[in-house]
Amino acid sequence: DPKIIQKPKYLVAVTGSEKILICEQYLGHNAMYWYRQSAKKPLEFMFSYSYQKLMDNQTASSRFQPQSSKKNHLDLQITALKPDDSATYFCASSQEDRGPAEQFFGPGTRLTVL
Amino acid sequence: AQSVTQPDARVTVSEGASLQLRCKYSYSATPYLFWYVQYPRQGLQMLLKYYSGDPVVQGVNGFEAEFSKSDSSFHLRKASVHWSDSAVYFCAVRGGTGNTRKLIFGLGTTLQVQP
Numbered sequence: 459d460p461k462i463i464q465k466p467k468y469l470v471a472v473t474g475s476e477k478i479l480i481c482e483q484y485l486g487h488n489a490m491y492w493y494r495q496s497a498k499k500p501l502e503f504m505f506s507y508s509y510q511k512l513m514d515n516q517t518a519s520s521r522f523q524p525q526s527s528k529k530n531h532l533d534l535q536i537t538a539l540k541p542d543d544s545a546t547y548f549c550a551s552s553q554e555d556r557g558p559a560e561q562f563f564g565p566g567t568r569l570t571v572l
Numbered sequence: 573a574q575s576v577t578q579p580d581a582r583v584t585v586s587e588g589a590s591l592q593l594r595c596k597y598s599y600s601a602t603p604y605l606f607w608y609v610q611y612p613r614q615g616l617q618m619l620l621k622y623y624s625g626d627p628v629v630q631g632v633n634g635f636e637a638e639f640s641k642s643d644s645s646f647h648l649r650k651a652s653v654h655w656s657d658s659a660v661y662f663c664a665v666r667g668g669t670g671n672t673r674k675l676i677f678g679l680g681t682t683l684q685v686q687p
Contacts, residue, residue: 502677506672514673516674558673566615
């Protein structure tokens with residue numbers, strides 16, 4: 459059974475629209491993250507949450523808004539979509555107790571903005 | 573600024589041959605280092621990690637990596653590759669300013685294992 463679920467798997471959107479990427483983790487972890495993988499660029503950290511609170515935001519644009527309605531959910535809302543937002547978005551989670559922990563990644567949502 | 577460099581975009585080896593994938597990092601403090609693998613159409617899976625202690629760390633599926641502080645490197649090795657090892661391999665360092673948990677990734681190395 460998948461431990462981190464991301465929905466949808468593929469997403470096509472038009473420029474200017476808004477989309478929500480869903481992430482649910484069933485590992486019992488207390489920290490969740492979003493990363494973005496664009497063509498020709500390294501996997502890029504976007505946000506981290508701990509116990510449903512935003513800990514770190516490395517995203518320059520306010521068009522990207524994480525939303526945590528439950529402790530094992532961390533959705534990503536993207537508004538005013540641009541073609542440059544086309545990428546695969548990965549959700550990850552970890553159990554942060556003492557010291558750095560392994561981050562487990564979901565399968566990703568591939569977003570294409572036309 | 574912290575960064576990770578994987579100098580080889582693509583590596584091709586024959587099945588049964590040994591493998592080394594290179595990783596150089598730039599980080600001011602003691603680094604926490606990771607190797608992840610990404611199979612086609614899947615998320616990333618951690619192979620191994622280094623926090624401290626013995627510079628040679630063992631991972632899954634026969635992979636190991638060696639940390640070198642003097643060389644700022646964390647190269648991944650395997651004694652004998654299998655065709656199923658074909659994938660993209662990412663080196664990552666955890667860090668940045670403050671108490672961030674972000675992972676900083678290299679561009680990845682695509683490994684192709686030929687039969």
